[in-house]
Amino acid sequence: MLKRLKTDFRLSIITILGTSAFLGITPFAIMRFVQGNLVAGAIDTAILVTIFGGMAYAWITGDTRRSGMVLAFIACSGAVAVAATVGEVGLFWLYPCLVTTFFLVKPRIATVLNLCSIAAMMAQREVFQTQVQMWTFAATALVVSATAFAFAQRTDNQRERLEQLATIDPLTGVKNRRAMDEELILAAAHATRTGLPYALVMLDIDHFKTVNDEYGHGVGDGVLVDLVSLVQQHTRQSDQLFRYGGEEFVLLLPGVDGAGLTAVMNNLQHSLRTKLKHPGGAATVSFGVALLSAGEPVENWIERADTALYRAKEAGRDQVVFAEAKSSSSPGLLMASPG
The missing domain is CATH 3.30.70.270 (Reverse transcriptase/Diguanylate cyclase domain)
Structure with a gap:
């Protein structure tokens, strides 16, 4: 298992996402059910189940591309749904999602997904107390996305070069x-x-x-x-x-x-x-x-x-x-x- 995590970068990200979701979302889901906020608790539970399902699919089939796409969409849409349900405090859930998307899908797809998520969040004006708060959120979310994009792009290039060094014969240029x-x-x-x-x-x-x-x-x-x-x-x-x-x-x-x-x-x-x-x-x-x-x-x-x-x-x-x-x-x- 550890060998697969070391050699498959996207699978390791999916596994980290699943573990983080369990540790970070489970307490809130339980708390919301206890408080009687059944809708928010159901959303948290649905996010957890979907993330664990995607992680299990990735481990069983090895298809991290499809599972990564699903998990990126669920993470961002789930954060927007949580904000719509619980209000201002839900905004903070989107930031880790904006970073994670760039490691689950290709940078171009992650950029589109992040922009849609930010726009969907801003469309819920009742979540924000003032216009200044809304535009501050938009600016910081874009900065986070841009930074994650640059880091993910660099990481992808380095990973491709390492994979090439590991699988290509340097003299003849054919696979080893x-x-x-x-x-x-x-x-x-x-x-x-x-x-x-x-x-x-x-x-x-x-x-x-x-x-x-x-x-x-x-x-x-x-x-x-x-x-x-x-x-x-x-x-x-x-x-x-x-x-x-x-x-x-x-x-x-x-x-x-x-x-x-x-x-x-x-x-x-x-x-x-x-x-x-x-x-x-x-x-x-x-x-x-x-x-x-x-x-x-x-x-x-x-x-x-x-x-x-x-x-x-x-x-x-x-x-x-x-x-x-x-x-x-x-x-x-x-x-x-x-x-």
Whole structure:
């Protein structure tokens, strides 16, 4: 649980909002019921139930975008409703809501929501004792919103940069192994829901250590960058390339199997064979290919592709080897395509 709170910023904000709502609103709800102010107590209770429902939805589904949108709307509209019910003291509930919205939804949406909330509050003129008090409220609410906007914008930019550093390989610009693990889990779940075929390709540059030893790591890095460029040129936008480690990459191909997959791999092999170069001549690549079997764990899927790549190396390199579908009665035999 703590790990999710550390890695999911919006979920942590939703959880803080739920905890704060329980600690801050519950006593007032109880007090209003005791005092006989049933309407205000019912509003407080409805706000609490909605916030806890949104928090539970976020934790169960991981969909913090929708739950954040609902919670931002409920928090602001609830504060306006409380002010309309209890009067001037309800104004203070809007200020924390104006800040929180910027951490629950995108800044543009939060800005619109805050402006609407401030306008709705000012429309209730009976809440304010004087015109000066009303315009003072408007000015301070706008200052709070502007400050929260600037802070949230800066935080979003920093978070995006950190996420990019955590998931993008700095040399080649493709996603790294950490991002690959997440994408393969999503792909397996999507395949289970839709029946769409997914192929996993592990590719490794042949004799890459020799290139580094003879020509230097700078040249080796250039070969890696060229490989990525060529693979991206000869695959679809829906295909995803990841750097698995060193000179080894993983290519995720959705929606291809059978003869179509064979054609894709033969075309990719031919393109790399003819266009990937280093100072000593052409560089070749070995491929291990595995189609995702029904209900297969992601770890087994990767292992079958890796084993197929190993067989391609054993067969003389510059080969495409397909792993047979895994079944309870089959050991997963391998079949090599023509080089």
